[in-house]
Amino acid sequence: MTDAPHRQLSGIGVSVGTSAGPVVQVRPAPTAPAHEPAAPDAAAAKAHVRETMEQVAAGLEARAAKADPKAATILQATVMMARDPGLAGGIDTQLDAGKGPATAVTAAVEEFCTMFESLGGYMAERVTDLRDVRDRTVARLLGEPEPGVPDFDEPSVLVANDLAPAETATLDIDKVRGIVTEAGGPTSHTAILAAQLGIPAVVRVQGALEIPAGTVVALDGGVGEVIVNPTEDEQEQLAERSRRRAAALSNVSGVGVTRDGTKVALLANIGTAEDAEKAGKLDCEGVGLFRTEFLFLDREDAPTLEEQTETYTRVFRAFPERRVVVRTLDAGADKPLAFADLGEEENPALGVRGLRLQRERQDLLDTQLQALAAAYQATGADVRVMAPMVATREEARWFAQQVKAVGLPKGGTMIEVPGAAIRAKDILEVCDFASLGTNDLSQYTMAADRMQGALAPLLSPWQPPLLDLVKMACEGGRATGKPIGVCGEAGGDPLLALVLVGLGVSSLSMATPKLAAVRTALSLHELGACQRMATAALKARSARKARQAVLDLADPIMLDLL
Incomplete structure (x- = not known):
């Protein structure tokens, strides 16, 4: 446990359940150099970027092969983005305009992200997938490790700006007690996969990235509550709330109806x-x-x-x-x-x-x-x-x-x-x-x-x-x-x-x-x-x-x- 002050943070609960554990901060993605020079040979740069994106796609496919079938479906959607000819064409345009390879990938992806964000809802949440493709591609172009979850042995709570589907889909549920992100949304793939895997998750938690690694946090994925350095009583209260919620949800099925019979x-x-x-x-x-x-x-x-x-x-x-x-x-x-x-x-x-x-x-x-x-x-x-x-x-x-x-x-x-x-x-x-x-x-x-x-x-x-x-x-x-x-x-x-x-x-x-x-x-x-x-x-x-x-x-x- 660290000396981080006891405090409560709030966000959007997207996967119900409560848990507690030490924080593992997810490795951030590398970014394109601020003044990356133009590629000396645009045609060769285009071929190199395409080859790199195919390597990213192949890596994601390998993860999909090991993932739960539901998670594999979502991962395949990200694979399709890495192989999307429209995105590749956008990168070509940026390279022709004199941008360096990593900068060209970043600029083209952001154009697609802007379009998806304007659509709102489900499509806006796909921006996470696009940026995952960007981050993995840029990392390979720069010769750096791909971003993602570091190795850890103790059951822990993952904290990140956002988790890409490729990361969420292959998490070890015996080691991951919860997920907290600063970004994301209720219909993001992180939210969907966390719910499928039964991992409590809270998204849009301002200040999450400031929690030092190793700090114990408790979270409630139903109400969107995160407690930094919780007391034992607070942890037990969250666990009891989770038990009551599960009991309440298990008693009702079938059509929607009020207690006096009004159908909804x-x-x-x-x-x-x-x-x-x-x-x-x-x-x-x-x-x-x-x-x-x-x-x-x-x-x-x-x-x-x-x-x-x-x-x-x-x-x-x-x-x-x-x-x-x-x-x-x-x-x-x-x-x-x-x-x-x-x-x-x-x-x-x-x-x-x-x-x-x-x-x-x-x-x-x-x-x-x-x-x-x-x-x-x-x-x-x-x-x-x-x-x-x-x-x-x-x-x-x-x-x-x-x-x-x-x-x-x-x-x-x-x-x-x-x-x-x-x-x-x-x-x-x-x-x-x-x-x-x-x-x-x-x-x-x-x-x-x-x-x-x-x-x-x-x-x-x-x-x-x-x-x-x-x-x-x-x-x-x-x-x-x-x-x-x-x-x-x-x-x-x-x-x-x-x-x-x-x-x-x-x-x-x-x-x-x-x-x-x-x-x-x-x-x-x-x-x-x-x-x-x-x-x-x-x-x-x-x-x-x-x-x-x-x-x-x-x-x-x-x-x-x-």
Whole structure:
């Protein structure tokens, strides 16, 4: 144990469980020299970089061969990035511009990272994978060891800026008691793999890298708590909380329902056919958000009708007799596509994106809807299709007409624009359902960029103005008899889920690891209690006070679920 002061740090809990152990700091990645000279022979440099990236890919493949099958799938995605011709082409461009090899790799990767970050959500989390490829390539180019976890014998807690999938996937679970990172997110591969391996993990912990190696820390991967130099009593309290949480989660399964019988569909967020096939085997009631844009990204040409039909058919077959809510292509402006470039915009977040792009390039929408219709006809699935970035009644009507014209049964809208929430009744009169995208709705409500970490407090889903808009949208749903769901991050918070149900939300969609906690939270409370919690949250004057007001009304077991 070191002399580091006793203190508590907080972050985002992404893999439940508690643990304690000495800190092992993960070796940082090397960086390109500040003034690296241009390669004397650009053609030879291009060949050398490609050869180096192939060595990185081969090394990752070797790790995948030894990894758990689920982890191997994620590692293979990183291998594909190392072999991506688009990335190689970007590096060639940088070398032609006079940059040195390591600098060229760094610059090209950052261009791709910027694009992925602009997409948000799952794609933003793939930046970790890209930078892992960069770091391994740069290290080899500089003749240095690849970055990663050092050897250690004593069971320990790993602390890093972030862990690449290649590192997380091959961890020895008998030696790694926990993971703490300063970066990362709830849908990053580090988070997913840590949960699969059963290793407690907390991400986005400011100050984690300042903890000296060897310092004992205790962490709770459920609530996102890290205690530096914990007392024995604190360690036992965390362990007892973990035991209570496991007991609470083990008692509930099946459909989502409140204690007095109000049904709330619990659904999964997915991005690929592989995601669907994994989620289809889990205890969930279907898909509440299928992000189809992942099929379109990083391509020179749009996916063909046949490609899309094959993918959508795989997704629908993974959920027989369960609903699948599909979001049509959500791209444009800040989510650029090579084959749908409408030019630069002054403010891309408020530009031609989502449905606006679909109307500019209706050929993309027509092909997508035809593919969805073909997959629907082939499977008979419960398919519901919705458009992103709907702002007006006219847009909702137009989209619903396009959906019905190809034989798809239900057309709906995302509500992620404040105007759509305020006039939800008008919009729902001309479509079949709506789903609240709380991530973008927060951004537009609070005028705070989702990618600006310093603005994160403004983007809390507990912000009362956001809850006001959710209330308005639900009132529109009640007035028209149309269902309102939530597919943003708010739906996976077990405490906030109670508020959403109290406001009138009838379905919640989330990352699959969050399903059990939300299901348990619903089972502990009657609808009337949820409505009282919603009222308390709406009356609060800040996000912090809203959350505390709800926690004060909730079953005490909720403390163990958060």
